[in-house]
Amino acid sequence: MSEIRGIYTLWLREVKKFLREKPRLINAFCQPLIWLFIFGTGMRFSAGIPGINYQEFIFPGLITQAMLFTAMFMGISVIWDREFGFMKEILVSPISRPSIFLGKMIGVSTDVMIQGIIIFPFALLIGIPLNFFMVIKALPIMLLVTFGLVCIGLIFASLMKSFEGFGLIQTFINLPMFFLSGALFPLSQVPEWLQVVSYANPLTYGVDALRTVMMGESWVQLFPMELDLAVLIGFDILMFAIGTAAFSRIE
Amino acid sequence: MNQIIIETDNLTKKFGSNIAVDNISLSIKRGEVFGLLGPNGAGKTTLLSMLCTILKPTSGTARINGYDIIRDNSRVRKSIGIVFQDPSVDTDMTARENLQMHADLYGVPVSEQKERIKDVLNLVGLSDKAEDFLNTYSGGMRRRLEIARGLLHYPRVLFLDEPTIGLDPRSREHIWDYIRMLRKREDMTVILTTHYMEEADRLCDRIAIIDRGKIIILDKPDVLKGGIGKDTVILITDEPDKLQTILTGENISGDIRISGREVKVEVSHANLLLPKIMESAIKAGIRIESVTISNPDMNDVFIHYTGKNLSDDETRERTGRVAMMKRRRAR
Numbered sequence: 001m002s003e004i005r006g007i008y009t010l011w012l013r014e015v016k017k018f019l020r021e022k023p024r025l026i027n028a029f030c031q032p033l034i035w036l037f038i039f040g041t042g043m044r045f046s047a048g049i050p051g052i053n054y055q056e057f058i059f060p061g062l063i064t065q066a067m068l069f070t071a072m073f074m075g076i077s078v079i080w081d082r083e084f085g086f087m088k089e090i091l092v093s094p095i096s097r098p099s100i101f102l103g104k105m106i107g108v109s110t111d112v113m114i115q116g117i118i119i120f121p122f123a124l125l126i127g128i129p130l131n132f133f134m135v136i137k138a139l140p141i142m143l144l145v146t147f148g149l150v151c152i153g154l155i156f157a158s159l160m161k162s163f164e165g166f167g168l169i170q171t172f173i174n175l176p177m178f179f180l181s182g183a184l185f186p187l188s189q190v191p192e193w194l195q196v197v198s199y200a201n202p203l204t205y206g207v208d209a210l211r212t213v214m215m216g217e218s219w220v221q222l223f224p225m226e227l228d229l230a231v232l233i234g235f236d237i238l239m240f241a242i243g244t245a246a247f248s249r250i251e
Numbered sequence: 252m253n254q255i256i257i258e259t260d261n262l263t264k265k266f267g268s269n270i271a272v273d274n275i276s277l278s279i280k281r282g283e284v285f286g287l288l289g290p291n292g293a294g295k296t297t298l299l300s301m302l303c304t305i306l307k308p309t310s311g312t313a314r315i316n317g318y319d320i321i322r323d324n325s326r327v328r329k330s331i332g333i334v335f336q337d338p339s340v341d342t343d344m345t346a347r348e349n350l351q352m353h354a355d356l357y358g359v360p361v362s363e364q365k366e367r368i369k370d371v372l373n374l375v376g377l378s379d380k381a382e383d384f385l386n387t388y389s390g391g392m393r394r395r396l397e398i399a400r401g402l403l404h405y406p407r408v409l410f411l412d413e414p415t416i417g418l419d420p421r422s423r424e425h426i427w428d429y430i431r432m433l434r435k436r437e438d439m440t441v442i443l444t445t446h447y448m449e450e451a452d453r454l455c456d457r458i459a460i461i462d463r464g465k466i467i468i469l470d471k472p473d474v475l476k477g478g479i480g481k482d483t484v485i486l487i488t489d490e491p492d493k494l495q496t497i498l499t500g501e502n503i504s505g506d507i508r509i510s511g512r513e514v515k516v517e518v519s520h521a522n523l524l525l526p527k528i529m530e531s532a533i534k535a536g537i538r539i540e541s542v543t544i545s546n547p548d549m550n551d552v553f554i555h556y557t558g559k560n561l562s563d564d565e566t567r568e569r570t571g572r573v574a575m576m577k578r579r580r581a582r
């Protein structure tokens with residue numbers, strides 16, 4: 001019972017801190033806007049995909065991208081906690097290490113979901129035909145994507161001793177996962193090696209599933225929905241197990 | 252009330268070839284204010300980290316409140332509160348939020364949380380600053396909040412690692428007051444580490460002097476200071492030479508030296524020998540203008556047992572004090 005209270009307080013802390021930081025929230029609003037309006041418009045007229053509205057096409061990809069970057073960035077907060085000493089306060093308390101991980105995980109996941117949901121209104125703004133049921137169907141998929149990504153962020157943070165490694169995560173995790181997820185271009189027309197690598201990326205399945213529920217007829221699925229969901233769930237379980245183990249080792 | 256609350260058993264921590272804590276075995280009684288005094292790098296923080304279960308011993312173990320720190324660490328954690336040497340608050344949250352989180356993490360019953368938070372804020376005089384974010388707090392205020400936080404879950408043992416390090420004299424006095432206040436709570440034991448001798452001397456029931464991971468000596472401050480047998484009685488008179496001759500004849504142990512109008516007599520227990528000294532002087536018709544007794548302080552004790560002065564900053568402070576005393580005397 002007291003474990004649940006502890007998990008709750010760790011969750012609340014993450015969410016409060018996320019909502020209090022104004023520059024981050026402004027950024028959360030504006031970045032997708034720039035991608036959608038400038039990048040989306042530019043690509044639509046220069047490298048359009050026949051039969052598809054490009055902005056409609058990248059919209060699920062941008063949601064995924066925003067969630068990916070937020071998950072990594074917020075996961076790193078563990079390093080801040082260590083740097084500023086608050087981690088010791090948590091570690092010396094009676095709450096167990098798996099509970100600490102769980103509290104952090106659902107806290108950061110809430111932040112990431114907020115970040116993802118913020119983007120939906122822009123869809124209407126640029127004329128993407130989105131209805132209420134599409135959003136309802138998209139949310140569970142987003143949640144599955146979020147959990148695994150947040151775990152990755154927390155795992156890296158628990159292994160890193162300082163912020164110096166954050167640039168590496170940016171270059172070797174964030175960007176490849178984003179570009180190799182089919183978020184910006186359809187994977188049906190790329191060379192085979194790129195396709196193979198992309199299929200090894202769990203985000204590909206998240207983007208595919210989101211397009212399936214949000215684009216309707218105009219999207220040709222890469223994989224059946226069941227496979228998308230199965231891969232995402234497997235990814236979550238694996239990352240959660242590794243994360244719990246990584247946190248149990250923290251001294 | 253003579254129960255043992257902490258017992259360490261050959262507790263050892265090695266970092267590579269560096270032995271930070273070296274086979275320490277000690278017992279601490281319930282209700283004591285116990286001091287670990289030693290220079291930087293002596294192993295105080297490492298010892299505390301093991302006791303509060305965030306660092307695994309290389310060998311040996313300890314029991315706190317009856318629970319083993321290795322096998323039963325969750326129950327040990329519930330029994331203790333700690334104020335770390337380095338800050339450990341979340342400065343992006345308010346004082347109340349920090350306390351609230353602590354109460355939740357330690358499973359303080361929700362129905363009692365509000366009342367207890369109010370109480371501890373009161374204790375450290377931060378009630379009117381409860382809703383302020385900690386990044387607006389001074390170092391001293393943060394320290395006070397950390398002490399309040401450490402008390403929130405009614406720990407049996409409170410660890411304070413260098414509670415006044417880096418604080419200005421006024422904040423230091425404040426913290427000392429709280430520690431004295433805690434001492435009155437019979438159910439709580441306080442373990443504090445410090446490299447300030449004065450702090451150890453004024454606050455602790457017993458002091459362990461620790462150097463290079465080993466406990467050099469452990470006793471009550473008075474016993475420690477008395478044990479090195481070096482009080483100095485300073486007498487000011489117009490006839491210093493005559494007084495010296497007489498006192499030498501009286502066979503009072505120790506050195507007798509003259510400097511100007513001062514006669515300095517080194518004795519083991521000034522309070523016992525002073526009447527005898529005065530009696531001899533009066534009998535010989537020597538007028539004594541003033542008498543000063545200077546007792547050894549913890550620094551003398553430290554030098555006596557370790558053969559070295561404490562850390563540089565402490566030495567500097569001490570030199571400052573001596574210089575001030577000299578200036579006063581010169582007037």
Ligand SMILES: Nc1ncnc2c1ncn2[C@@H]1O[C@H](COP(=O)(O)OP(=O)(O)O)[C@@H](O)[C@H]1O
Nearest residue numbers: 266269271289290291292293294295296297298
């Ligand atoms: N995490 C660590 N890794 C390696 N050496 C350490 C570590 N922590 C402390 N030490 C070493 O252990 C010794 C004791 O340090 P510490 O316990 O911090 O002393 P104190 O608190 O008395 O100043 C020092 O020599 C220090 O360098």
Ligand SMILES: [Mg+2]
Nearest residue numbers: 295296336413
């Ligand atoms: Mg220390």
